Each structure stands twice: as structure tokens, then as C-alpha cells.
Amino acid sequence: MERVVIVTGANSGIGLALCERLLAVDSQLRLCLACRNMRRAEAARAALLTSHTGARVDLLHLDVGSVQSVFTAAQEVKTRYNKIDFLYLNAGIMPNPQVDIGAFFKGLFSRNAINMFATAEGILTQQDRLNSDGLQEVFATNLFGHFLLIRELEPLLCQTGHISRVVWTSSSNAQRSAFSIEDMQHRNGSEPYSSSKYASDMVSLALNKHKNSQGLFSSVICPGLVMTNLTYGILPSFFWTLIMPIMYLIRIFTNTFTLTPYNGAEALHWLFLQTPESLDPRAKYHSLTSARGINYTIPRQMDIDDETSEILYDKLLELERVMRKKLSERNADTEAQTY
Numbered sequence: 001m002e003r004v005v006i007v008t009g010a011n012s013g014i015g016l017a018l019c020e021r022l023l024a025v026d027s028q029l030r031l032c033l034a035c036r037n038m039r040r041a042e043a044a045r046a047a048l049l050t051s052h053t054g055a056r057v058d059l060l061h062l063d064v065g066s067v068q069s070v071f072t073a074a075q076e077v078k079t080r081y082n083k084i085d086f087l088y089l090n091a092g093i094m095p096n097p098q099v100d101i102g103a104f105f106k107g108l109f110s111r112n113a114i115n116m117f118a119t120a121e122g123i124l125t126q127q128d129r130l131n132s133d134g135l136q137e138v139f140a141t142n143l144f145g146h147f148l149l150i151r152e153l154e155p156l157l158c159q160t161g162h163i164s165r166v167v168w169t170s171s172s173n174a175q176r177s178a179f180s181i182e183d184m185q186h187r188n189g190s191e192p193y194s195s196s197k198y199a200s201d202m203v204s205l206a207l208n209k210h211k212n213s214q215g216l217f218s219s220v221i222c223p224g225l226v227m228t229n230l231t232y233g234i235l236p237s238f239f240w241t242l243i244m245p246i247m248y249l250i251r252i253f254t255n256t257f258t259l260t261p262y263n264g265a266e267a268l269h270w271l272f273l274q275t276p277e278s279l280d281p282r283a284k285y286h287s288l289t290s291a292r293g294i295n296y297t298i299p300r301q302m303d304i305d306d307e308t309s310e311i312l313y314d315k316l317l318e319l320e321r322v323m324r325k326k327l328s329e330r331n332a333d334t335e336a337q338t339y
């Protein structure tokens with residue numbers, strides 16, 4: 001039977017590379033590109049159909065950073081499909097990134113250098129802002145929109161007799177120190193990206209606890225450092241090209257420099273081939289590339305605890321209630337104004 005796979009943020013980078021790889025292993029797939037920018041989504045679809053003639057590739061408009069868009073898209077999914085086999089939660093942003101040059105050089109000559117290259121710990125900050133829903137944009141895009149999507153799609157994801165999988169594209173930059181349960185949106189810090197990715201690791205754990213019995217399994221991956229639009233926002237592409245030989249050199253010491261979207265999608269692709277029972281809910285699955293260019297996937301234990309994961313899960317459910325109420329009030333107001 002054909003498998004239904006939905007990928008958010010599928011129009012570029014790791015998401016698009018994943019789509020290419022999935023079609024290469026299963027040409028019968030019903031693949032849905034869930035994207036914010038439909039022009040780029042059309043281009044991605046055309047590229048996929050060029051290399052996989054006759055493949056079934058659907059497009060879905062989804063802005064994960066907008067509560068209304070998530071609800072509308074989920075409704076559309078429920079009318080189009082009667083099951084979901086894989087939901088890849090891949091869309092993500094890192095707005096206004098800043099590399100702390102001083103901390104970078106200090107780290108470079110310390111014993112922590114390899115860890116710094118693998119995780120960017122202590123050298124990367126971002127400037128976040130509020131979106132039109134009144135939520136922090138990074139939290140809303142990288143975490144909450146995806147959480148709402150799962151909630152809205154529960155009728156398809158949690159069906160008796162059918163296994164569904166969700167896979168979060170997290171990061172090695174997800175750090176416990178950047179996350180505070182009192183400030184889950186990261187309103188007050190300067191590492192919203194790290195915080196949102198750490199939160200996604202915890203939500204995945206909580207989802208497994210609450211939903212495995214209903215046939216829903218969640219996993220987390222890290223793609224390594226990949227050259228995509230996201231990294232071109234940190235340093236310009238010509239600079240990355242200039243330092244490419246150094247990056248291949250660093251790959252000898254840390255296999256986390258996967259560098260290409262194809263390599264970065266390794267763990268996402270690998271999970272597609274695994275049975276959920278064989279997976280560890282506390283592990284993050286890392287895409288790695290050896291100095292010789294061989295791709296492989298390795299699980300590493302996440303630095304997360306059950307108690308905080310549960311509290312976060314409850315807080316997200318509460319925020320969901322608040323946002324639903326806000327939205328229905330907003331819609332009622334608009335309706336009243338039109339009459």
C-alpha cells in the first residue's frame with residue numbers, strides 16, 4: 001500500500017534533499033511538500049518530478065509560524081489523506097544570527113574546540129521578535145506550529161491498527177542551558193534557536209510517553225552542519241566557499257560537518273527504514289559524514305529529563321487552548337464586522 005509522507009519546509013535544503021532520497025527508496029510514495037512559499041514549492045516539485053518521473057508529489061500551503069495557517073493546512077490534510085505514515089517536522093528558522101568572534105577565537109585555542117565546531121555552544125546568538133499571533137517567532141515556527149500540527153492531525157496520526165511516525169529536525173545546538181521552563185518561548189534570552197530545538201527534543205520524549213499506545217512514535221534527528229539558506233544567513237555563501245577546505249579538514253576531527261543537504265538528510269532517511277520498536281525515545285539520531293565522505297547515523301543520548309518534558313508538554317497544551325480561544329474571538333470579530 002502507498003505510504004503517505006508529509007515534509008514541512010520541503011522546498012529547500014535538508015527538507016528537499018530528504019524528499020529526493022525518499023522517492024529514490026520508494027517510488028510509490030505519496031509525498032506532500034508542506035511549504036510556506038508556494039513559488040519555491042512549485043520549483044521543488046518540478047525538480048523532484050524531473051528526477052522521479054511519475055512520482056506522486058502534492059503541495060500544501062503551510063506557514064508553521066501562523067496558528068491559522070496550521071489549522072487550515074491540517075483541515076486540508078484531513079480531507080486529502082486517510083492516514084499519515086511519516087510526518088517530518090523539518091521547517092525551521094534562525095533569524096538575525098550573530099557569531100561572537102571573540103568567543104570563537106577563544107574557543108578555537110581551547111580544549112573545547114571540537115565541541116564548539118560541533119554544537120556552536122557559546123558562540124552563536126539570535127535576535128527574535130513577536131509574530132502576528134503574539135508569539136516569539138522562533139518558538140512559534142520551530143516548535144509550537146509543529147506541536148499544533150500534530151495535535152490537529154491526531155485523528156490521522158493516532159489510529160488503531162496503524163503506526164504513524166513523526167520526526168523532528170532538531171540540532172546539536174539544542175542546549176539545556178538555553179532553555180528555561182519559566183520562559184519556554186525564550187522571550188528574555190539571546191539563544192531562541194537553541195531553546196526551541198531543546199524544547200523539540202523534550203516534546204518528542206513526552207509524545208512517545210503519551211501516544212505510543214495509540215500508535216504514534218516520535219524521533220529526533222540532528223543533520224550536522226549543512227550548507228543551506230539557514231547557514232548562508234550566518235555567514236555569506238562566498239565566505240563558506242572560501243573556507244570549504246578548512247571545513248573538510250575539520251571533518252577529520254568531527255564527523256558532524258556533513259556539509260551537503262544530501263548528507264544532512266542521512267538520519268531522516270535512515271529513520272524511514274527503521275521499525276519504531278527498534279528506536280530509543282531518549283536518543284537523538286545524528287547524521288554524520290566521515291573524512292572519506294561515508295554517511296552514517298549514530299544515536300546519542302539526549303540531555304533531557306522526564307519531569308521537565310511533562311511540564312513543557314502541559315504548558316504547550318495550555319498555550320494551545322489560549323490560542324484557540326484567541327483565534328475564535330478574532331474570527332468572530334471579523335465576521336461581526338462584515339455584517
Ligand SMILES: NC(=O)C1=CN([C@@H]2O[C@H](COP(=O)(O)OP(=O)(O)OC[C@H]3O[C@@H](n4cnc5c(N)ncnc54)[C@H](OP(=O)(O)O)[C@@H]3O)[C@@H](O)[C@H]2O)C=CC1
Nearest residue numbers: 009013014036037063064065091092171225226228229230
Ligand atoms: N543547516 C544546518 O546546518 C542545520 C539545520 N538544522 C535544521 O534543519 C531544518 C531545515 O533547515 P535547512 O535545510 O538547513 O535550511 P533552509 O533554510 O534551506 O530550510 C528551511 C525550510 O523551512 C522553511 N520554513 C521556514 N519558516 C517556515 C514557516 N514559517 N512555515 C513553513 N516553512 C518554513 C523554509 O521555507 P521558505 O522557503 O518559506 O523560507 C525552508 O523550506 C531546520 O529545522 C533547521 O533548524 C539543524 C541543524 C543544522
Ligand SMILES: CC(C)=CCC[C@@H](C)[C@H]1CC[C@H]2C3=C(CC[C@]12C)[C@@]1(C)CCC(=O)C[C@@H]1CC3
Nearest residue numbers: 099116117118119120124171172173225234246
Ligand atoms: C572555520 C569555520 C568552520 C568557521 C565557522 C564558525 C561558525 C560560523 C560555525 C562553527 C560551528 C557552526 C555550527 C552552526 C552554525 C555555524 C557555526 C557556528 C550551527 C549552529 C547551524 C545550525 C545548527 O542547527 C547547528 C550548527 C552547529 C555548528
